[in-house]
Amino acid sequence: MTRLISALLLFALACASAAVARPNILIIVADDLGWADVGYHGSTIATPNIDRLCREGVELNRHYVSPVCTPTRIGLLTGRYWSRFGNTGPNNERCLPWETETLATALRSRGYDTCITGKWHLGSLPEWGPRQFGFTHSHGSLAGGVNPLNHFYKHGKYMKTWHRNDRLIEEEGHATDLIAREAIRYIRMERDGPFFVYVPFTAVHTPFLEEKRYLEAVKHIPDDRRFFAACLVHLDEKIGEIIKAVDDSGQRDNTLILFFSDNGGQNPSSDDSRRYPDTKPTSKFKGMNTPLRGWKVQTYEGGMRVPAFVNWPGTLKPGRSDALLSVTDWMPTLCALTGFKPTANLKWDGRNIWPMIRDPSKANRDRTLYCKGPGGRTRMVINDGWKLIEIKNGERFELYHLDDDPNEERDLFHSEPDEVDKMKRILARERKADDDARPDPKRKNPSPV
Structure with missing residues (x-):
């Protein structure tokens, strides 16, 4: 019995080691x-x-x-x-x-x-x-x-x-x-x-x-x-x-x-x-x-x-x-x-x-991706197959269904108002988290190498 317990402990340690392999x-x-x-x-x-x-x-x-x-x-x-x-x-x-x-x-x-x-x-x-x-x-x-x-x-x-x-x-x-x-x-x-x-x-x-x-x-x-x-x-x-x-x-x-x-x-x-x-x-x-x-x-x-x-x-x-x-x-x-x-x-x-x-067969359609583009001239979010692009702080929007249109040839902004509203809410949520970790340019390095 003791040998069995020892063997199980060794197996558990091996599994733990494999889980954090370096x-x-x-x-x-x-x-x-x-x-x-x-x-x-x-x-x-x-x-x-x-x-x-x-x-x-x-x-x-x-x-x-x-x-x-x-x-x-x-x-x-x-x-x-x-x-x-x-x-x-x-x-x-x-x-x-x-x-x-x-x-x-x-x-x-x-x-x-x-x-x-x-x-x-x-x-x-x-x-x-x-x-x-x-x-x-x-x-x-x-x-x-x-x-x-x-x-x-x-x-x-x-x-x-x-x-x-x-x-x-x-x-x-x-x-x-x-x-x-x-x-x-x-x-x-x-x-x-x-x-x-x-x-x-x-x-x-x-x-x-x-x-x-x-x-x-x-x-x-x-x-x-x-x-x-x-x-x-x-x-x-x-x-x-x-x-x-x-x-x-x-x-x-x-x-x-x-x-x-x-x-x-x-x-x-x-x-x-x-x-x-x-x-x-x-x-x-x-x-x-x-x-x-x-x-x-x-x-x-x-x-x-x-x-x-x-x-x-x-x-x-x-x-x-x-x-x-x-x-x-x-x-x-x-x-x-x-x-x-x-x-x-x-x-x-x-x-x-x-x-x-x-397991490359796994999907993640619930995933949201966000990007604020160069200079903030555009922002975009992707969610559930849809992609919304905001241009010039809301002057214009474009909406694409990437599942059917991966090359972004058909702008659906005017024909899919419900999706536009949903994607705008997601975009607004992501924007709120911006700029929370701006570096202070005047602060000196506390631990220089």
């Missing part, structure tokens, strides 16, 4: 990658490494982000909508209050080594860098996209932005290569515990400067999009090298890999390459979002619904989830997966979506 976590974020740019969505640009990871993982067919970069990064690292922090667009000022519990601080408390290599864009001065918000190691651009060769951000006070551990540095090499190299170096390091490596590439954001071999690989692409295509081929190659480093370390089966784009592809009429020092435009056409409507910056599907998947061999079976998912879901999901329990109410907008990742 996998390595690798999050790879592309910049300005459109819905139609990946091979698995029919692109003529070869992305074999991205495609293989998606094919062997769980494709997230309805994964929503902000239509611009900084807000998406806030959502990922806090589990909250960016507008709760008063943010709706690209921002070089400090975006988060000093004491914000981030995904990095949460995982660090669970014994993770935490690393970011790539684009931070949540505060573009060294004293606002990633190490102040939970990362033990940081590298890349404190600001946004950079000239990939000289690593300068746009003209102005934040132009010098390339750093390591929140200290500005000079480093030779192409930004895509350097970001990947740092990730590979960190993955290969010997350590006792698991790692969290966050790799927000600056590719495929403008400016585009690529070697001849990458341009040769996309000779079939029209001239006015060739440099973008070469940039994407380069990105895909480096993603493959990062995954190989995980494979070579013998940790592949214990590494969860998440991939997504920070927003949709950029409108071809917009190219700000000349705002970067010593930089000229090279591609008129960039990311493509077809058949989805709209572009980066817009709250139509093309601006917010992005290529995404999660891959974890031996734990996740290949499949596709059509559940309604948000970038804000990853903090609560990964915290639950790794056993982190908040000691205070973090007011997450996201949910633990792990049950839907494990």
Whole structure:
């Protein structure tokens, strides 16, 4: 009897341990990658490494982000909508209050080594860098996209932005290569515990400067999009090298890999390459979002619904989830997966979506997603298959039934008054929660690293 009880206790402990297993976590974020740019969505640009990871993982067919970069990064690292922090667009000022519990601080408390290599864009001065918000190691651009060769951000006070551990540095090499190299170096390091490596590439954001071999690989692409295509081929190659480093370390089966784009592809009429020092435009056409409507910056599907998947061999079976998912879901999901329990109410907008990742057949039609777009010019909510877009603080509204019209071709605002009223109430409820965590720009960091 004693042996039986001991065996049952050991089994219970094993189950508890499995419930809070600590996998390595690798999050790879592309910049300005459109819905139609990946091979698995029919692109003529070869992305074999991205495609293989998606094919062997769980494709997230309805994964929503902000239509611009900084807000998406806030959502990922806090589990909250960016507008709760008063943010709706690209921002070089400090975006988060000093004491914000981030995904990095949460995982660090669970014994993770935490690393970011790539684009931070949540505060573009060294004293606002990633190490102040939970990362033990940081590298890349404190600001946004950079000239990939000289690593300068746009003209102005934040132009010098390339750093390591929140200290500005000079480093030779192409930004895509350097970001990947740092990730590979960190993955290969010997350590006792698991790692969290966050790799927000600056590719495929403008400016585009690529070697001849990458341009040769996309000779079939029209001239006015060739440099973008070469940039994407380069990105895909480096993603493959990062995954190989995980494979070579013998940790592949214990590494969860998440991939997504920070927003949709950029409108071809917009190219700000000349705002970067010593930089000229090279591609008129960039990311493509077809058949989805709209572009980066817009709250139509093309601006917010992005290529995404999660891959974890031996734990996740290949499949596709059509559940309604948000970038804000990853903090609560990964915290639950790794056993982190908040000691205070973090007011997450996201949910633990792990049950839907494990079983992609699960649906969540009751889910509401909300977004305050750049400058507050638009707001949108999605609920029960419907999507309402408010334009210019209520000057105009549009209503779409995404179940029947995923490409937003038929505005039903005038023919569905009951749905409009319901969606307006949901939108009003979400708006009330905005701006409750704006950072105080005058407050000094109480615990600088």
